[in-house]
Structures are given as C-alpha cells and as structure tokens.
Amino acid sequence: MDIGPYALQLFSGLSRAMVLFLLSAGLSLIFGVMNILNFAHATLFLLSGYVTFSIFTFLSQQFGASPWMLLPAIVGAVALMSLVGFALERFLIRHTYERELPEQLLLTFALVLILGDVIKLVWGLENRRINLGVQPIEMLDTLVNPYQFVIIGTGVAVAAGLWYFLHRTRFGKIVRAAVYSRSMVSALGIRIPMIYAMVFALGVGLAALASGVFLPLLPMALGIDLDIIVQSFAVVVIGGFGSMLGTFVASIIVGVVYSFSILFWPDGALAMIFLILIAVLIWRPWGLFGTEMRS
Amino acid sequence: MSAPSPHHPGWLARLRAGDGLGWPVAILMSVLFLLVPLLPGEYWTQVGTEILILGLFAMSFNLLYGYMGQISFGHAAFFGVGAYATAMLFTALKTPAGAIGVPEFLLSLLVGPPVAALAALFIGFFCVRLTGIYFAMLTLAFGEMLFYIVFSWYSFTKGDDGIQGLLPPDFFQDSANFYYFTLAIVALALFVMWRITESPFGSALRTLRDNQRRAAFLGTNVKMHMLANFVIAGAFAGLAGALWGPFSRSVNPGLLGWGESGIAVFMTLIGGAGAFIGPIVGSVIYTMLQAVVKMYTVYWPLTIGSVILLIVLFAPGGILGIIERRMRAARAGNQANGGDPAAGPSAAEAQP
Numbered sequence: 157m158d159i160g161p162y163a164l165q166l167f168s169g170l171s172r173a174m175v176l177f178l179l180s181a182g183l184s185l186i187f188g189v190m191n192i193l194n195f196a197h198a199t200l201f202l203l204s205g206y207v208t209f210s211i212f213t214f215l216s217q218q219f220g221a222s223p224w225m226l227l228p229a230i231v232g233a234v235a236l237m238s239l240v241g242f243a244l245e246r247f248l249i250r251h252t253y254e255r256e257l258p259e260q261l262l263l264t265f266a267l268v269l270i271l272g273d274v275i276k277l278v279w280g281l282e283n284r285r286i287n288l289g290v291q292p293i294e295m296l297d298t299l300v301n302p303y304q305f306v307i308i309g310t311g312v313a314v315a316a317g318l319w320y321f322l323h324r325t326r327f328g329k330i331v332r333a334a335v336y337s338r339s340m341v342s343a344l345g346i347r348i349p350m351i352y353a354m355v356f357a358l359g360v361g362l363a364a365l366a367s368g369v370f371l372p373l374l375p376m377a378l379g380i381d382l383d384i385i386v387q388s389f390a391v392v393v394i395g396g397f398g399s400m401l402g403t404f405v406a407s408i409i410v411g412v413v414y415s416f417s418i419l420f421w422p423d424g425a426l427a428m429i430f431l432i433l434i435a436v437l438i439w440r441p442w443g444l445f446g447t448e449m450r451s
Numbered sequence: 452m453s454a455p456s457p458h459h460p461g462w463l464a465r466l467r468a469g470d471g472l473g474w475p476v477a478i479l480m481s482v483l484f485l486l487v488p489l490l491p492g493e494y495w496t497q498v499g500t501e502i503l504i505l506g507l508f509a510m511s512f513n514l515l516y517g518y519m520g521q522i523s524f525g526h527a528a529f530f531g532v533g534a535y536a537t538a539m540l541f542t543a544l545k546t547p548a549g550a551i552g553v554p555e556f557l558l559s560l561l562v563g564p565p566v567a568a569l570a571a572l573f574i575g576f577f578c579v580r581l582t583g584i585y586f587a588m589l590t591l592a593f594g595e596m597l598f599y600i601v602f603s604w605y606s607f608t609k610g611d612d613g614i615q616g617l618l619p620p621d622f623f624q625d626s627a628n629f630y631y632f633t634l635a636i637v638a639l640a641l642f643v644m645w646r647i648t649e650s651p652f653g654s655a656l657r658t659l660r661d662n663q664r665r666a667a668f669l670g671t672n673v674k675m676h677m678l679a680n681f682v683i684a685g686a687f688a689g690l691a692g693a694l695w696g697p698f699s700r701s702v703n704p705g706l707l708g709w710g711e712s713g714i715a716v717f718m719t720l721i722g723g724a725g726a727f728i729g730p731i732v733g734s735v736i737y738t739m740l741q742a743v744v745k746m747y748t749v750y751w752p753l754t755i756g757s758v759i760l761l762i763v764l765f766a767p768g769g770i771l772g773i774i775e776r777r778m779r780a781a782r783a784g785n786q787a788n789g790g791d792p793a794a795g796p797s798a799a800e801a802q803p
Contacts, residue, residue, distance in 0.1 A: 193584065251764055257584060258522045262720055263763045265713065269756030277750070386595055386709065393588050423603030423610070430596040437589045438577050 160298035165415040171304040171373065173411025174311025178366035179384070180391040180403050181318060182359025188335040188398025189355045192249060192260055196267035198385035200237060200360050203271055205367035205376035208233040209284040212371075223288040230368035234361050241360025245353040268381065276378060285375035303372055310369050314362070315404050322400065331355055335398050387414075387426070390433040396446020405444065480728070484634055488627035496626040498742045503630075503637045504694045505714060506734030509722075510644060511687035512715035517724040518648055519680050520660035521586045524712050525574075525594025526688055531707030532570045533563035533689025535601065538614040538696040545616075553620045560693045567689020568682050570597075575681030579674050582663070594709055602704040613703030617696045633694055640690060645727060647683065656680055717755070721762060723769030732771060 183197045212229035219225070248267075252260045292299040322328040334341045334351055342348045367376070374380075391410050395402025410429050417425035436443065487499040512526045541559040545551040551559075574593045581589055601608045608614075623629045647653055659666035659673050667673050696702045705711065714737070715730075722733025737755070744754045766773050 248760075248764075255763075255767065257587070258516070258716070258720065259763050259767060261522070261587075262716070262759055266756040266759040266763065269752035270760070273750045273753035273756070277753075382710065386591065389588065389591070393585075397584075421603070424599050427596050427599035427603070430592045430599070433592040434577070434589065434596065437581065437585060437592065441581055441585045441589075 159296055161419065162416075163296035164298045164300065165419060166412065167300050167304045167308075169412035169415025170408070171307040171311075171411075172415060173407045174307050175366050175370045175374075176388060176391050176411055177311050177404055177407035178314060178362050178369070180388045180395075180407060181314075181400060182362040183388055184392045184395070184398055184400070184403045185331070185355055186359045187392065189331060189338075190249075190253065190352055192252070193257075193264070193389075194249075194359070195261060195264040195385060196271060197264075197359070197363055198381040198388060199268045199271045200241070201363040201367045201384065202376060202378075202381040203275055204233050204237045204360075204364035205371055206275055206279050206284055207236060208364075208368040208371055209286060209376065210279075212286055223290070226286065226288065226368070226372070230365065233368050234364040237364035238357040238361035242353050242357040244360070245356035249356065250349065250352065268385075272378065272381065281378065283375040283377040284371075286371045288372045290372070301373070307369050307373070310365075314365070315400070318400055327354075383426075387429060390429050393443055394433060394436045396443025399443065399445040399447075402443055402445025480731070481638065488630055493626040494742075496630050498738060500626070500630045500633050500698055502731075502734050502738045503633050504691050504698060505718065505738060506731040507637045507640055507694075508688055508691035509715045509718035509730035509734050510641065511684045511691065512712075513719045513724055513730045514644070514648070514680055514684040514687070516716075516719060517729070518653065518656045518660060519677060521582060521677075522716070523578075523590040524587050524709055524716075525590035525592070525597075526684070526715055527709065527711035528574070528590075528594040528597045528707050529567040529571050529685040529688035530692040530695070530711060530715075531601065531702075531704070532597070533567035533692030534696050534702045534706050535608065535614070535692075536566035536689070537563040537693040538617055538702045541617050541696065542614060549616055549618060551618070551620055553622070556620050556623070556697070560697070563693025564686040564689040567692065568686035570689075571682045571685025572678070575678050575685070579677035579681060591709055591712075594707060594712060598704055598707040598709075601707055608704070611704055613701055614696075615701045617700050617702070619697040623697065629698065633698070636690070636694065640687060641731075644687065648727065652676070652679070717759060719769075721759070721769055723771030723775075725768060725775075726771045729769060729771050733769065736770065 179197065179201055183194055186192055186194050186197075208226075208229050211232045212225055215225040215229060216222070244267075248263065252263050288303065290301060290303045292301050294300075320328075322332055330341060330346055330351060334348065334355075338348060341351070387410060391403060391406045394409065395404070395406030409432065413428055413432065414425050417428040421428070440446075484499070484503070488496045490496070508526075508530050511529075512523065515521050515523050515526065537559050540562050541551065541556070544555040544559060574590070578586055578589050578593070602611055604610065605612075618624065619629065623632060648656075655666065655671045655676050658669065659671060659676060663673050666676075692706065695706065718733035718737050719730045720733070721736050722731065723729035726732075740755070740758070741751060744751050748754070762769065768776070
C-alpha cells in the first residue's frame with residue numbers, strides 16, 4: 157500500500173487541528189468563564205491575520221526580507237489583538253452578561269459584520285498570504301512542507317502552556333474557579349470584571365497567534381471567518397464547553413477527519429464534521445469531556 | 452429578551468393576546484401592503500415581495516423563538532428545502548422551451564411546505580430533546596450538513612450552480628401580479644399562524660417556554676408539543692422558500708446556509724420577538740434599509756451590523772419593544788401620579 161497520500165493528509169490534518177485548537181481554546185475559555193458564545197472569534201482571527209501581514213510587510217521593508225520577520229510580526233499582532241480584545245470586553249461585551257442568549261449572540265454577530273467590512277475598507281478585496289519560501293522535504297514516500305511541523309509544535313506547546321497556566325498559576329486557578337462559580341470567586345474578594353476582560357484578551361490573543369502561525373499556509377481572504385467559526389463551534393461542542401482537554405482532542409478529531417474526508421468526498425468534507433457534531437450532541441450534548449452539570 | 456409575560460396592560464399587550472386592537476393594526480398594515488404596487492417603478496414592488504417572503508420566513512422562525520423560547524440557527528434549512536423541492540418539481544414540469552402552465556406552477560408551489568415539514572419532522576425529532584445553546588448548536592449542525600449535501604451533490608441538486616430558469620407563467624411575471632399573489636398567500640399563512648398561536652396548543656407552547664418543568668407537571672407532553680411546533684415552523688419556512696424560487700427565478704445552496712438563518716434572527720429581533728407581528732415589522736425595516744443602503748454603498752454589512760449593535764445595546768425587545776416600554780412608562784406615570792419613574796414598569800406590570 158502506498159502510504160504517501162495518507163501521510164500527507166495526516167500532517168495537513170494535524171496542522172489544521174492545531175490551528176483549530178488555538179482558536180477554539182479561546183472560544184471555549186470565554187464561554188466557560190463568561191457564558192458568552194463569541195461569534196466574532198474567527199473574524200478577530202481573520203483581522204489579526206491581516207494585521208500580522210501588514211506588520212510583516214512593514215518589517216520586511218525596513219530591515220530586509222526574511223522569513224524570521226514573521227516572529228516579531230506575530231508577537232506584535234498578538235499584543236495588539238489582546239488589547240483589542242480587552243477593549244471589546246470593557247466597552248461592548250460586558251453589557252450583555254445579564255441578557256439572554258440570543259442578544260449575546262446578536263451582539264457578537266454584529267461584530268462579525270462590522271469587522272468584516274472594516275477589513276474590506278482597510279485592506280481591500282485582495283487576499284493576503286506570506287510565502288516563507290520553505291522547501292518541502294521528502295519523507296514517508298511523499299513531499300511534506302516542514303512548516304507544518306512548526307504549526308504542530310506550536311499547538312502542542314501552547315496546549316502545555318495553557319495547562320500549566322490554568323493548573324499551576326494563581327491567575328489560572330482563579331479562571332478555573334470562575335468557570336465553576338462566578339459568585340463564589342467574587343465573594344472571595346476577587347475582582348471578577350478584571351478577570352473577564354483578561355480572559356477575553358487571552359482568548360483573542362490565542363486567536364491572533366492561530367492566524368499568525370497559519371498565515372504561511374492559509375491565505376487570509378474575506379469570508380473565511382464564516383466557515384472557520386462554525387468549525388470552531390463544532391470543536392468546542394464536541395470537546396465540551398470549558399474543557400481544555402476536550403477542545404484539544406476534538407480539534408484533532410475534526411482536523412484529521414476533515415483532512416481524510418477530502419480524499420474521498422472533496423466538497424462534502426465539512427458535512428462529515430457536522431455529522432460528528434450531530435452525533436455528539438445527540439449522544440452526549442455536554443461533549444466528550446464536558447460535565448453534565450453545565451448543561 | 453425574553454418574551455415578556457402575557458399579562459400586562461396596553462394595546463400592544465392586547466394585540467399580543469389577540470383581542471381588541473389586533474384587528475385595526477392588522478387592517479392598517481394590510482391596507483399599506485395593498486398600496487405598495489401603486490408606487491412608481493417596479494423596484495419597490497419587488498422590494499415589497501421580498502419583505503413579504505422573508506417576513507413569512509422570520510414569522511416561522513419566531514414560532515420557535517418567541518413562542519417556544521428556543522433559538523434555531525438552522526431554520527434556513529427548511530426555507531432552502533422548500534425552495535429546492537419547488538424548484539425541482541418546477542423544472543420537471545416545465546416544457547423544454549422553459550414555459551410552465553398555471554396548474555403545474557401552483558402544484559410545484561404546493562410541494563414546498565410538506566417536504567420542508569418532513570425534513571423538520573426528522574431533524575426536530577432530535578432537536579427538541581435539547582434546549583438553549585445545545586438546541587441552537589444542533590439546529591446549526593443539521594442546517595450546515597444539509598447545506599453541504601446540497602452544495603456537493605451535483606447530480607441531484609446541481610451543486611453550487613443552483614437551479615436557474617424558474618420563470619413563472621406569464622400572468623405571474625408581472626411584478627404587481629406576483630406581489631398580490633404573494634400577499635394573498637402570506638396573509639393567509641399569517642392568519643393560520645395567528646390561529647395556531649392563539650389556540651390551546653399555542654398557550655401550551657408559551658407555558659413550556661416559560662417553564663418546561665411546570666408545563667410537564669400540568670400534564671403537557673413537552674417534547675410532543677415542541678416537535679409539533681418545530682414541524683409547523685418548518686412547513687411555513689418551506690412555504691416562504693417555495694415562493695422564493697419563482698420570485699428570484701433561481702435557487703442556490705446559500706438559501707440553506709446559516710447566513711440565511713441569521714436573516715430571520717435579525718428581522719425578529721429588530722421588530723421584536725414579543726409581538727405576533729414583530730418579525731414582519733422587522734422584515735419591513737431590514738429589507739427597506741437594505742434596499743436603500745445598497746443604492747449608495749457596498750458596505751451593507753457594516754450598516755446592518757451597526758444597527759443591530761445599537762438595538763442590542765439600547766433597544767432590547769426591538770422596535771415594538773421600545774414603543775411598548777414608552778407606552779407602559781406613560782401609563783405608569785399617569786396612574787402613579789408622578790411616582791418614582793424607576794418603578795414605572797413594575798408598577799404597570801402589577802396591574803391586573
């Protein structure tokens with residue numbers, strides 16, 4: 157049997173999975189802590205991709221073109237987008253905590269529409285991508301883009317870092333406590349509004365990291381946020397709202413299943429993801445790693 | 452925003468309850484709708500037709516949201532299934548030259564609602580077991596799956612090309628005639644919908660919307676009621692979809708996507724989910740705004756996004772919600788004779 161095509165799909169599926177994880181981890185955290193389902197998450201991801209591109213281009217013009225310029229560009233975009241996330245929470249999102257689900261969804265959906273047009277106004281209709289000029293390497297009977305290993309490594313590193321942050325640091329423990337009981341955390345004298353703003357900033361920062369890392373493989377184009385957000389929802393629901401481990405496992409399931417479905421049913425690969433989502437929602441609505449309590 | 456309690460005074464409350472002032476408002480709206488084709492040019496007649504079809508779609512969505520308390524992000528699946536069922540039969544019945552007779556045309560329209568209802572029966576069977584965000588996610592998942600099936604099953608649905616050439620019979624090609632035809636169907640559909648929401652079945656739905664456990668204690672079969680309502684909502688969405696094909700002369704997979712579902716959600720929340728006619732009011736505002744804004748700019752999403760943002764922040768309950776709060780505040784002010792204005796709304800609610 158020729159394993160070449162399968163190895164190729166496996167690596168592209170895993171790198172896709174890691175990007176989905178970076179994106180969905182923030183979505184899941186925001187939902188877990190604030191009970192807000194952020195429709196605009198993938199749009200912020202897209203916006204950040206354009207920002208990263210612009211910083212990268214600027215740096216390349218100033219200091220000469222080099223693939224390494226992507227690194228400071230990503231750092232800059234993550235910092236900038238975290239600030240944007242912080243501001244969004246302080247000025248808009250926090251007004252909806254006492255509202256019901258549809259209004260919260262509507263507010264973040266309004267952001268999808270507004271930010272989408274802002275991108276169009278600033279960057280125009282042209283797609284943006286970065287070509288790092290990485291040569292494919294030969295392995296397992298096929299040619300693999302080694303940059304995919306950078307993405308996979310980043311994803312695993314961030315997953316480990318998030319685990320450490322949530323379980324071993326004081327702030328992380330407060331965040332986890334807030335997932336279970338906001339009123340209790342607040343009663344212990346911790347300023348919950350600050351926690352909210354910082355969690356939102358962290359989530360948006362992770363989305364920014366995801367788009368920066370993915371930029372050399374995926375061109376940023378208007379409208380891709382609408383496809384990505386529903387896949388990210390699928391990941392969060394399959395894994396279980398608020399569960400990081402669940403989000404990680406579900407990202408791998410969704411990324412790899414998508415990648416292999418493309419071999420057999422190119423146009424319908426996304427239908428497979430929704431089939432899994434439907435099965436999970438019928439069988440375990442709270443997700444693979446979620447707890448029933450929160451439903 | 453939930454759909455407020457049914458027991459408070461004011462003409463809007465009575466309109467919700469379906470007595471008294473409901474008829475004058477309905478008649479006023481009907482008269483305004485009847486006059487639309489008198490406007491010069493075909494453009495506004497076509498906008499009017501769009502208002503009616505999408506308004507019916509939004510009304511069907513509000514059966515789930517306003518009356519059952521569940522938000523669906525996949526309601527366009529039934530709009531799209533209805534549209535495709537009609538479009539396929541239409542294509543099968545028309546002559547090779549592209550013409551279709553009036554009976555065949557009407558028959559193709561009739562097939563939309565039952566096929567959509569069938570799809571809703573299957574999908575609803577699973578969805579009514581969940582509530583809240585899980586209901587929203589499962590409807591979204593089914594909707595997106597149907598979207599990708601229609602999108603990729605080229606031999607059956609023509610994939611992303613869609614189905615073109617749905618030219619109705621000569622009589623209906625005239626904008627004004629098609630408009631009045633649509634108006635008649637939509638008016639009839641709204642009348643049936645209104646009867647349903649005011650029936651004991653409708654009351655049971657509102658009870659389980661407010662408290663499922665209490666409804667179950669009172670002997671209501673909660674899941675059965677929700678499923679029946681899901682199928683009814685699907686059938687009306689299918690009717691709207693059936694009208695959409697001959698109106699726009701084509702159908703495409705986008706009609707099933709979650710963007711289309713979003714339109715129903717927008718219209719309902721702009722108009723106000725708490726009032727029976729809220730979604731239609733929302734459709735008038737949304738569609739007219741779109742028709743005007745698109746004349747001047749391509750930045751329609753930015754415009755509607757800002758409008759929604761303002762509504763969520765400053766006008767929860769939609770346009771009808773604002774009017775209602777104003778009137779309630781005024782009444783409370785009169786009755787309390789200059790009492791604490793902050794206590795106004797609750798004071799009004801306390802009235803028998």
